Amino acid sequence: MINLVADPLTGDWVSLADARQQRPLTAPGESTCPFCPGPASEVGSPPFHVAVFPNRYPVFDSPGAAEVVVYSPRHQDDLGYLTPAHARLLWEVWGERSHALAARPDVETVFVFENRGRRIGATIDHPHGQIYGYPYVPPRLAQERRARHAACPLCQVENWAVVIAESPEWQLVVPHAMRMPYQSVLVPRRHLDGLGALSREELANGAAMLQQAYRAYDHLMGFRASLAMGVHQAAGGHLRLECLPIERGQMRQKYLAASELVMGAFVTDIPATVAASRLAAAFRAASLPSASSRDLADLTDLKEPES
Amino acid sequence: MGEGAARDTWVRPDGRTVRYYHLDEPLPQKLSLAVVTGADTYVGRAVVQFLHGHGLPVAALSTAPLPLAVPRFVGTAGFGPAWEALLAAHEVHTVYHCTRQPAPGWGSSPTRRQEAEAWAVHVADTLALLARWDDEPPAVVLLSSAAVYGDGDPALVAENRPLAPDSAYGHSLAAAEALVADFAPRHVILRLFEVVGPDHVGRVADSPETPWTQLTRGQAVTTVPERTDYVALDAVVTALASAGQHLIDGGAPLTLNLGTGVATDPAALAAAFSVPVPPTFVGKGLVADMSRMRSAWGWVPPAPPLPALARASRAALAAEALAHD
Numbered sequence: 001m002i003n004l005v006a007d008p009l010t011g012d013w014v015s016l017a018d019a020r021q022q023r024p025l026t027a028p029g030e031s032t033c034p035f036c037p038g039p040a041s042e043v044g045s046p047p048f049h050v051a052v053f054p055n056r057y058p059v060f061d062s063p064g065a066a067e068v069v070v071y072s073p074r075h076q077d078d079l080g081y082l083t084p085a086h087a088r089l090l091w092e093v094w095g096e097r098s099h100a101l102a103a104r105p106d107v108e109t110v111f112v113f114e115n116r117g118r119r120i121g122a123t124i125d126h127p128h129g130q131i132y133g134y135p136y137v138p139p140r141l142a143q144e145r146r147a148r149h150a151a152c153p154l155c156q157v158e159n160w161a162v163v164i165a166e167s168p169e170w171q172l173v174v175p176h177a178m179r180m181p182y183q184s185v186l187v188p189r190r191h192l193d194g195l196g197a198l199s200r201e202e203l204a205n206g207a208a209m210l211q212q213a214y215r216a217y218d219h220l221m222g223f224r225a226s227l228a229m230g231v232h233q234a235a236g237g238h239l240r241l242e243c244l245p246i247e248r249g250q251m252r253q254k255y256l257a258a259s260e261l262v263m264g265a266f267v268t269d270i271p272a273t274v275a276a277s278r279l280a281a282a283f284r285a286a287s288l289p290s291a292s293s294r295d296l297a298d299l300t301d302l303k304e305p306e307s
Numbered sequence: 308m309g310e311g312a313a314r315d316t317w318v319r320p321d322g323r324t325v326r327y328y329h330l331d332e333p334l335p336q337k338l339s340l341a342v343v344t345g346a347d348t349y350v351g352r353a354v355v356q357f358l359h360g361h362g363l364p365v366a367a368l369s370t371a372p373l374p375l376a377v378p379r380f381v382g383t384a385g386f387g388p389a390w391e392a393l394l395a396a397h398e399v400h401t402v403y404h405c406t407r408q409p410a411p412g413w414g415s416s417p418t419r420r421q422e423a424e425a426w427a428v429h430v431a432d433t434l435a436l437l438a439r440w441d442d443e444p445p446a447v448v449l450l451s452s453a454a455v456y457g458d459g460d461p462a463l464v465a466e467n468r469p470l471a472p473d474s475a476y477g478h479s480l481a482a483a484e485a486l487v488a489d490f491a492p493r494h495v496i497l498r499l500f501e502v503v504g505p506d507h508v509g510r511v512a513d514s515p516e517t518p519w520t521q522l523t524r525g526q527a528v529t530t531v532p533e534r535t536d537y538v539a540l541d542a543v544v545t546a547l548a549s550a551g552q553h554l555i556d557g558g559a560p561l562t563l564n565l566g567t568g569v570a571t572d573p574a575a576l577a578a579a580f581s582v583p584v585p586p587t588f589v590g591k592g593l594v595a596d597m598s599r600m601r602s603a604w605g606w607v608p609p610a611p612p613l614p615a616l617a618r619a620s621r622a623a624l625a626a627e628a629l630a631h632d
Contacts, residue, residue, distance in 0.1 A: 033441070044317050048327040049334075056323070074334060075441060078395035085330055093328050117388060125391075222381025224391035250381050251370075 002061055004135065012139045017059050035070045035126035043070055049086055050093050055130065063106035065133030067097060070126065077127045078224065079114065080214030087207040095195035095203075097131050098233060102194075107133035109141060110233055112195070116214075117226030119253065120246050129229075141234055154187050154238035161185065162276035165283050169202045170209050172283065174276040179266035181248040182220065182275050186210055186241040194233040210241055215286035216279060221247050339398040340364035341551065342445075344384035344405055344436065347371040350450060350503055350543055351405035357544045358403075366393055370407075383407065385432030390439050401446040401551045404436065406483070422475035429479035430486065437490040446554035447491040448547055453500040453564070453593050455481040463596040464500075466562055484562070493560065495550035500566030500595040501538040538567050549604050561603055566595030 003016040034042045043051045051070040058066035071079055071090055079087065098110045114129035115122040137145070153160045161173035164184070171187050186209055188202060198206065210229075217225035227245035232238075248254040248270065259265045317325045341358055345351040346367030352375070358365040359377050366378040368389055373379055382389030384404060393399070406428050417425070437444050454477035455470045472478045487494050546565050553561070600606050 036441070042319075043325055043327075044319070046315070046317065046327055048329050050328040051325055052328075053319070053325040054323045056321075072334070076391075076394040077334075078391070081395040083332065083335055085332055086334075089328055089330055117391070119388070218392045221388075222379065222392075223386065223388035224395065226388065 002058065004063075010139075011142075013136045015059050015064075017057070019057055033075055033124065033126050035068075035124060035128055036075050037073045042068070043073075048073060050090050052093060052097055052131075059132060060135060063135035065101050065104065065107055065131070067101070067131040067133075068128055069093060069097070069112075069131060070128045072127050075126050078214070079116075079127060079129075080211050080218065082211065084204070084208055084211075087211050088204055091195065091198075091203050091207045094131070094231065095198070098194060098231075099196045101131065101133040102233075104133065106135055108136050109134040109138055111138070111230060112233070113228065113230040115228055117224060120226040120228055141232075141237075144237070152191055152238050154240060155191050157187050162272055164276050164280035165209065165212075167205050167209065169199075169205045172209055172213060174272050174279060176272045178268055178272050178275065179260075180244045180246065181254055181268055181270045182217065182245050182279055184213055184243045184279060186213065186243075188239055192239045193235055193237050194239055195231065197239070206241070212283055212286050213243060216282035217243070217245055217247075219282040219286045220278060221245075221250055226253075337396060337398045338364060339400045340366055341401045341403060342366050342368060342393065342399050343403045344368045344432075345407040346373060346379070346405070348405050348407055350540070350547075351403070351407075353540055353544045354403050354405065354547055357548055361548075366397065368393075383428075383432055385435030387435065387439075390436075394439070399445045401448065401554060402436065402444075403547055403551065404433065404447055404449045404487070406432065406450065406480075417475065425475045426479045426482075429476075429483040433483040433486050437486060443493075444491050446493040446551065447487050447495075448550045448554070449484065449487045449494065449496045450543075450547065451480050451484055451496050451498045452477070453498050453566070453595065455484065455498060456593060458593070463568075463594050464564060465596040466498075466564055466599055488560070488562075493554045495554060495558075495560065496562040497546060497550060497565040498563070498595075499538070499543065500564060500593060503538060503540055503543050538565070542567075546600070546606055549606055553604050558604075563600045563603060564595035564597060565600065566597065568595050568597035 002019075005014045005016055006012070007014065037043055037045050037048075039045060042053060042056065048070075049072065051073075052067055054061075055066040055068050058064075060066050069090070071077065072082065072086070079090070082090070094112045098112060101107050101110045111132045111134060112129065113132070118125065157163065157171055157173055161175040163171050163173050165172040169189060171189065173185050173187060175183060175185060186206065188198070188206065190202070192198060192202075195203075214225075214227075214229075217227060225245045225247050227243050227247075229241065229243050232240045232242065246254050254268075259267050314326060314328050316327065319325060341363060343351050343355045343358070343365060346355050347369035351367075351369070352373065355365055355367050355373070355375055355377055359375065366380065367373055367375065368380050368382055368384060368386075370381060370383060378393075380389040380393050384406070433449075437447075453464065454474060455472050456464055456468055457471040457473035457477055470481050472481050484496050487496060543565065550561070550563075
């Protein structure tokens with residue numbers, strides 16, 4: 001049973017999906033991974049590179065939609081380390097499913113995202129992401145619309161963020177007002193409102209840069225960084241892919257606490273310029289998947305400034 | 308869809324449609340390598356150096372930086388995200404599981420916290436490591452300890468001697484051995500009888516507070532009694548590496564004692580350093596019976612390491628001691 005509940009104080013919607021209490025929680029190495037191919041699997045047995053299906057435990061289900069995107073049949077794979085062609089295919093699938101869901105009358109906003117790592121809330125280790133078709137405008141998007149910028153801030157991204165890597169098609173930036181340490185945003189140079197509008201070159205280059213960003217986080221921390229990645233797509237808006245890691249240093253986690261959870265006011269303790277410098281170094285070092293495990297962590301000073 | 312991409316669908320019995328997308332290209336093979344856990348321990352670091360020096364692909368799991376040009380992942384053997392990063396890009400054929408020291412200051416009278424830490428390091432980390440793999444895990448070489456035998460008669464100890472640990476350290480290591488034996492069909496367990504050392508400059512094990520550094524400082528030796536006997540670092544490393552090779556070659560699971568097979572004579576120790584050795588500086592008396600190790604793969608236990616220690620530069624030892632001040 002799914003209920004949408006509006007908060008009269010803020011106007012925000014909350015989805016109550018109590019069936020999600022029943023969803024599986026697979027421990028590392030458990031043989032019951034529902035996304036590994038097999039007769040009892042969610043994906044069945046056919047060969048595939050990427051598979052998509054409606055979530056068995058949906059957050060939204062008409063109105064709205066909730067789909068699961070399995071990135072690979074291999075349990076140990078990760079978006080950052082797929083082959084370039086495999087990553088491009090994933091982006092194409094994201095674009096195709098976004099288009100299909102956006103066309104539904106009961107879907108207001110399509111959100112492609114991944115919770116990477118158990119510590120940020122992924123309940124299944126198998127590499128996968130999700131697509132929500134919100135039946136409403138989510139709060140952050142509503143907030144951006146209310147801000148009514150005279151000009152798109154992302155079209156002049158240097159004013160909004162520190163650029164750490166760029167290509168002819170994309171810029172990877174750290175926002176000056178980052179909400180989480182080492183937050184980064186991948187922004188296309190062209191003002192496009194969705195994945196479906198990307199040219200072939202833009203898609204290929206964007207997929208490669210997102211992979212490199214994932215590997216950069218791993219370089220920086222020395223282990224697979226837990227992060228939330230989400231794709232902002234909205235009619236008339238500026239497409240962007242946002243990575244919000246929960247690590248604030250090696251073996252140190254940034255927790256959302258009272259200020260963030262109660263007041264929605266984020267506090268970070270690393271200046272954007274410092275985060276950008278470290279992430280830029282990590283990004284360069286993570287240029288090739290084969291270099292993914294090089295110990296950049298030893299080369300990067302992650303000590304927090306004395307307070 | 309781009310070139311080479313195809314798709315099909317399957318309607319599940321519950322009515323949900325699964326969409327499949329695939330490429331012409333197969334999923335790529337990943338580079339297969341060995342992994343050393345506890346790579347920042349005295350032995351672990353030397354194993355990484357040895358494997359890397361022989362041109363073998365090796366990755367290190369450690370919590371401290373390593374001065375080695377090998378892939379390193381930050382974490383303990385039981386830290387999931389370190390394994391996730393490693394396994395995203397690599398296959399693992401052999402794990403050299405060198406457990407880290409349970410806690411600083413571990414000695415003959417550990418605190419409750421230190422005892423709990425021993426269980427966490429030996430059991431929780433080992434279980435988490437083995438649980439990374441759905442199917443059969445890679446070959447595992449576990450560096451264990453004679454502590455699983457407990458204190459006993461000062462006699463040769465063969466591998467069939469019943470385990471009788473008498474400390475949390477020994478109990479937890481015995482449990483780790485049982486886990487490895489149960490979950491890793493391809494395994495070698497090496498029970499180390501003596502403190503590891505010396506290396507080429509005479510360092511002994513992890514702690515700078517060894518008898519040797521104390522002796523070079525002219526201090527009284529305050530170490531625990533076990534530290535009368537030493538097995539050379541090279542011997543331990545070659546034993547571990549040959550255990551890995553044994554498993555790669557399809558060898559049967561083994562549990563072997565690893566030591567000099569000879570108790571060090573305190574008088575020889577004193578003579579080597581030209582200093583008196585306190586009477587408390589006496590071993591527990593457990594001596595490894597090395598016959599099975601010899602027959603397993605022809606590994607020859609080293610002679611008592613005192614000559615090597617005696618050759619070690621006193622200046623180097625003093626410098627080592629000063630570096631840790």
